[in-house]
Amino acid sequence: MHQPNLEKRASVFYDYKIHPFSTPPEMTNPEARHKVLIVGAGPVGLTTALLLAKSGVPSVVIESEAQVSHGSRAVAATRRSMEVLQQAGASEPFVKNGLVWNFGRSFYRGTEVFRMEIPTDVNDRFAPVTNNPQQYWEEYLVDCAEKSDLIDLRWQTKYVCLEENSDVVRARLDTPEGEYTLSADWLVACDGGRSVVRKELGLRMEGAAYGGKFVIVDIKAPDFDFATERRCYFDPEWNPGNSILLHRQPYDLWRLDYRLPEGETEETALEPALLASRVNDLMAMVGKVVDWELDWASVYSANTKTLPDYRQGRVLLAGDAAHLLPIFGIRGANTGFQDAENLAWKLAMVVTGDAGIDLIDTYSTERVKAAREICDEAAKSTRMMDPPTKGYELLRSAILSFSLSDPFCAELMHWRTSRPHVYLDSRLNAADDDNASISGGIVNGAVARNVKLGTDDFLFDHFRFGYHLLIFGGGDRAVDANKLANRDRVRVISVNGGATNADVDISSAASSFATIYGLTQGGMYLLRPDMHVCGRWTSHDLDKVDTVLEAHSCLEATK
Amino acid sequence: MTERTIPLAKLETVNDSLAEGIDTAGSRRELFLTKLTFYLAAHHASEDELKKAVEISLKDLGG
Numbered sequence: 001m002h003q004p005n006l007e008k009r010a011s012v013f014y015d016y017k018i019h020p021f022s023t024p025p026e027m028t029n030p031e032a033r034h035k036v037l038i039v040g041a042g043p044v045g046l047t048t049a050l051l052l053a054k055s056g057v058p059s060v061v062i063e064s065e066a067q068v069s070h071g072s073r074a075v076a077a078t079r080r081s082m083e084v085l086q087q088a089g090a091s092e093p094f095v096k097n098g099l100v101w102n103f104g105r106s107f108y109r110g111t112e113v114f115r116m117e118i119p120t121d122v123n124d125r126f127a128p129v130t131n132n133p134q135q136y137w138e139e140y141l142v143d144c145a146e147k148s149d150l151i152d153l154r155w156q157t158k159y160v161c162l163e164e165n166s167d168v169v170r171a172r173l174d175t176p177e178g179e180y181t182l183s184a185d186w187l188v189a190c191d192g193g194r195s196v197v198r199k200e201l202g203l204r205m206e207g208a209a210y211g212g213k214f215v216i217v218d219i220k221a222p223d224f225d226f227a228t229e230r231r232c233y234f235d236p237e238w239n240p241g242n243s244i245l246l247h248r249q250p251y252d253l254w255r256l257d258y259r260l261p262e263g264e265t266e267e268t269a270l271e272p273a274l275l276a277s278r279v280n281d282l283m284a285m286v287g288k289v290v291d292w293e294l295d296w297a298s299v300y301s302a303n304t305k306t307l308p309d310y311r312q313g314r315v316l317l318a319g320d321a322a323h324l325l326p327i328f329g330i331r332g333a334n335t336g337f338q339d340a341e342n343l344a345w346k347l348a349m350v351v352t353g354d355a356g357i358d359l360i361d362t363y364s365t366e367r368v369k370a371a372r373e374i375c376d377e378a379a380k381s382t383r384m385m386d387p388p389t390k391g392y393e394l395l396r397s398a399i400l401s402f403s404l405s406d407p408f409c410a411e412l413m414h415w416r417t418s419r420p421h422v423y424l425d426s427r428l429n430a431a432d433d434d435n436a437s438i439s440g441g442i443v444n445g446a447v448a449r450n451v452k453l454g455t456d457d458f459l460f461d462h463f464r465f466g467y468h469l470l471i472f473g474g475g476d477r478a479v480d481a482n483k484l485a486n487r488d489r490v491r492v493i494s495v496n497g498g499a500t501n502a503d504v505d506i507s508s509a510a511s512s513f514a515t516i517y518g519l520t521q522g523g524m525y526l527l528r529p530d531m532h533v534c535g536r537w538t539s540h541d542l543d544k545v546d547t548v549l550e551a552h553s554c555l556e557a558t559k
Numbered sequence: 560m561t562e563r564t565i566p567l568a569k570l571e572t573v574n575d576s577l578a579e580g581i582d583t584a585g586s587r588r589e590l591f592l593t594k595l596t597f598y599l600a601a602h603h604a605s606e607d608e609l610k611k612a613v614e615i616s617l618k619d620l621g622g
Contacts, residue, residue, distance in 0.1 A: 380571060402615070409574075411567050412571065
């Protein structure tokens with residue numbers, strides 16, 4: 001029988017809560033069949049469940065532990081992740097309690113050699129990056145999930161194996177009261193980098209593994225008072241040839257990541273005396289030696305790997321279960337949120353019968369392609385942070401040396417922060433629209449842009465988790481939104497009098513809105529539920545919108 | 560700062576090509592880099608440019 005740790009994890013800042021086990025109905029009624037089983041109550045699993053719930057789809061989420069995870073882990077949520085969390089109804093505590101930043105600075109031999117600024121825009125509700133320790137991410141998401149009647153969150157429930165993966169998924173689960181089998185239409189594996197589901201299915205990732213090992217350390221240090229930004233130190237005297245990252249978190253918490261000297265084992269690296277000496281060396285290096293307490297430490301290696309397919313029968317994989325990405329560029333969980341968003345709307349449409357099963361395949365094709373792009377980007381950052389060969393090591397030394405006197409190549413130190421993938425050639429994009437002829441705006445496949453409409457009022461605040469049709473006035477006469485055959489599937493937003501019978505009418509900021517979208521003379525944008533553009537027109541021909549929506553429901557199989 | 564004549568994407572390609580060349584040369588990397596520099600100087604650089612490149616590259620070598 002599964003016996004998770006029921007003692008609260010030790011922490012100098014976070015009060016862990018032990019979530020009780022409840023006897024599930026399947027122990028007395030094994031015939032019950034669920035829509036979706038989600039393995040793993042981490043950020044990706046819980047966000048998937050919340051987004052499914054927004055679409056009216058119930059799910060069971062199982063978590064082998066009795067408490068949220070240990071350590072700050074993901075820490076930094078990008079603006080795009082915050083937008084996903086807003087759709088999931090969970091963004092508020094992240095903003096309320098988080099620390100935001102948009103600067104990064106790199107240092108070499110005591111000199112600042114590169115400064116990176118992530119652009120901010122008045123039209124964005126969220127800052128480029130919001131820092132919170134992952135314990136709190138999970139707590140906020142658990143709080144939301146527990147308020148939903150559509151999410152059955154089962155703690156202390158460990159995934160054992162698949163008994164069947166055909167027209168139904170039957171998963172064997174273990175609990176403190178014994179094992180039981182749960183049947184569902186779909187299983188979504190969000191069980192992290194060491195995914196048991198992935199291993200059981202024998203799936204192999206493609207990509208590169210980097211040999212260098214990094215230590216993550218969370219310390220509480222109230223008097224360590226740098227700005228909230230990402231600081232990177234190359235080749236410090238106390239850790240020659242290696243690099244150190246420093247991130248401020250809320251609750252007087254600081255996150256340090258540093259590469260281990262060659263040949264040092266994980267066990268040695270985590271010895272308390274050595275950890276303490278290295279934290280003190282770092283503080284001495286930056287000139288601020290203060291009292292601190294250790295909260296958590298761990299060791300990881302950088303990988304840029306993805307599965308070639310995120311669907312195996314009725315099993316779908318998401319987040320770190322599907323891909324492994326290095327922390328440089330804050331890509332891990334931030335990529336996972338985008339998986340969750342891409343998957344949830346498609347899975348919801350299939351489960352509710354609004355689309356054929358082949359819509360699910362586009363989750364895999366789109367997100368695998370995104371992961372490969374992210375792996376390429378991440379590899380560049382990783383080669384700078386953790387040179388894999390003598391050649392890259394020499395090039396890094398050359399770049400750093402040049403950076404002190406002639407920084408013509410300093411941009412190579414940029415870590416290429418996580419950004420949403422553009423599904424340029426997605427089969428979900430309109431086949432016959434005006435995308436190619438519209439100058440500017442947002443191309444098909446790209447994620448929509450937020451627009452500030454007034455004080456504390458932004459476009460995305462008016463969104464729900466579903467299709468949106470933005471109808472801009474200025475050219476054709478206002479169109480009657482009720483003439484859309486699929487009206488019940490689409491939330492219509494009229495901009496500057498573009499439509500009658502819309503769900504939302506926007507007249508404020510209409511001019512800048514139309515400029516951002518490149519439709520000052522009127523027209524339409526169709527957005528998928530994950531807010532990616534899938535069609536745009538210079539006219540108000542609603543039949544063309546219906547054609548795209550119906551195509552999404554009737555995709556032909558690709559495999 | 561000297562003005563760079565190639566965009567970042569091309570600089571990244573240069574970075575990768577050089578690193579891969581050094582790795583291919585293995586223990587003969589010093590000779591490889593000398594030959595490479597000599598070739599580029601002979602084919603693509605003026606005397607003044609080479610002199611400037613030598614000056615800049617000699618700075619901040621550490622050690």
